[in-house]
Amino acid sequence: MVKAVVGANWGDEGKGKITDMLGKEADIIVRFQGGANAGHTIVNDYGKFALHTLPSGVFYDHTTSIIGNGVALDIPRLFEEVQQIVSQGVPQPKLLVSDRAQIVMSYHKNFDAYEEERLGGKSFGSTKSGIAPFYSDKYAKIGFQVSELFDDELLREKVVRVAEQKNVLLEHLYHKPLINPDELYKELIEYKDMVAPFVCDVSLYLHNAIKEGKEILLEGQLGSLKDPDHGIYPMVTSSSTLAAYGAIGAGIPPYEIKQIITVCKAYSSAVGAGAFVSEIFGEEADELRRRGGDGGEYGATTGRPRRMGWFDCVASKYGCRMQGTTDVAFTVLDVLGYLEEIPVCVGYEIDGEVTTEFPVTHLLEKAKPVLKTLPGWNCDIRGIKKYEDLPENCRKYIEFIEGEIGYPITMVSNGPGRDDIIYRNK
Numbered sequence: 001m002v003k004a005v006v007g008a009n010w011g012d013e014g015k016g017k018i019t020d021m022l023g024k025e026a027d028i029i030v031r032f033q034g035g036a037n038a039g040h041t042i043v044n045d046y047g048k049f050a051l052h053t054l055p056s057g058v059f060y061d062h063t064t065s066i067i068g069n070g071v072a073l074d075i076p077r078l079f080e081e082v083q084q085i086v087s088q089g090v091p092q093p094k095l096l097v098s099d100r101a102q103i104v105m106s107y108h109k110n111f112d113a114y115e116e117e118r119l120g121g122k123s124f125g126s127t128k129s130g131i132a133p134f135y136s137d138k139y140a141k142i143g144f145q146v147s148e149l150f151d152d153e154l155l156r157e158k159v160v161r162v163a164e165q166k167n168v169l170l171e172h173l174y175h176k177p178l179i180n181p182d183e184l185y186k187e188l189i190e191y192k193d194m195v196a197p198f199v200c201d202v203s204l205y206l207h208n209a210i211k212e213g214k215e216i217l218l219e220g221q222l223g224s225l226k227d228p229d230h231g232i233y234p235m236v237t238s239s240s241t242l243a244a245y246g247a248i249g250a251g252i253p254p255y256e257i258k259q260i261i262t263v264c265k266a267y268s269s270a271v272g273a274g275a276f277v278s279e280i281f282g283e284e285a286d287e288l289r290r291r292g293g294d295g296g297e298y299g300a301t302t303g304r305p306r307r308m309g310w311f312d313c314v315a316s317k318y319g320c321r322m323q324g325t326t327d328v329a330f331t332v333l334d335v336l337g338y339l340e341e342i343p344v345c346v347g348y349e350i351d352g353e354v355t356t357e358f359p360v361t362h363l364l365e366k367a368k369p370v371l372k373t374l375p376g377w378n379c380d381i382r383g384i385k386k387y388e389d390l391p392e393n394c395r396k397y398i399e400f401i402e403g404e405i406g407y408p409i410t411m412v413s414n415g416p417g418r419d420d421i422i423y424r425n426k
Contacts, residue, residue, distance in 0.1 A: 075195050
């Protein structure tokens with residue numbers, strides 16, 4: 001059976017923890033899109049980890065970790081990450097890399113930084129991981145696919161062609177050092193040597209695994225609102241963050257995805273620029289940021305302080321709808337235990353009209369939050385294992401949000417550890 005774990009909002013919802021938790025039952029865990037531009041923070045028996053490229057199931061020795069064809073593959077980062085977890089006592093992961101994945105090159109990162117610099121105050125708040133230039137090249141058909149590393153003639157011809165094209169921009173737009181084709185070829189051969197033992201026809205491997213009844217987990221990066229089609233364009237990422245793309249980014253039929261677990265935070269947070277209707281500021285935001293997550297709300301990849309807000313029912317209902325949600329995993333609920341009252345965004349006021357449907361970006365920019373205040377439970381809920389043992393106001397908060405978004409909350413996370421989870425039968 002194939003399950004997908006994806007985000008409902010701006011990313012940073014706690015997908016890593018949910019994947020790590022579900023990994024116990026999984027045989028194969030697949031990253032299907034995105035690159036090393038966003039991370040998952042995981043706390044388990046080995047310690048605390050920030051993963052960027054590896055799937056979050058690498059901590060189990062019974063799982064196979066797969067980098068799907070839809071991933072922006074940063075080969076040195078991938079292997080640094082493997083070495084880092086192994087050095088902390090984690091068994092060497094069983095790793096497969098799709099022969100159809102494409103490679104993030106050093107020049108992609110340079111172009112990312114140069115463009116942000118050129119845009120100045122109008123920049124997109126990129127993590128400078130090379131993601132937008134990488135996907136631009138992929139769709140302009142001048143990217144390097146892993147399979148091409150094994151055709152030397154093709155590679156030698158292509159590096160000259162690519163360098164020629166890139167050097168026009170480097171010289172005339174960015175005024176930066178030019179790319180030397182020989183150096184580029186050398187970089188690619190280094191990548192080939194690193195990745196060769198792991199390269200595999202992933203689509204065929206998964207086809208056979210599905211036939212054998214294996215448990216497969218697809219792990220998404222970021223969330224619905226960062227999707228280039230359905231998110232807050234242009235403040236989005238460059239690959240689809242939706243579960244439907246899991247079929248393409250892993251190379252499996254769409255009808256095989258039977259369960260879509262959409263992860264939602266009990267409050268809102270976002271890294272990077274873009275409309276964020278329920279955002280809060282000042283001391284109120286600082287307090288939530290300090291208490292949030294495990295060790296505070298800071299990006300797992302960038303270390304940037306996340307922007308904070310109250311739970312947004314409008315954005316989350318839309319995010320869950322776009323994912324095709326079967327189950328909602330509701331995370332970091334324990335963080336809200338300090339509050340006497342908890343505001344929730346239940347609608348958007350746009351030009352004097354109130355809506356509960358998520359609008360396009362130019363209208364979103366004008367939206368003001370319509371807030372409803374719910375009573376807090378004002379105590380620590382970590383350690384509770386059964387739903388009925390949660391304080392009444394805590395259960396009411398969960399049930400109110402479930403009613404507003406219209407999707408069943410079947411998992412409630414009340415702490416950072418693998419076992420801090422309450423299953424709720426619906």
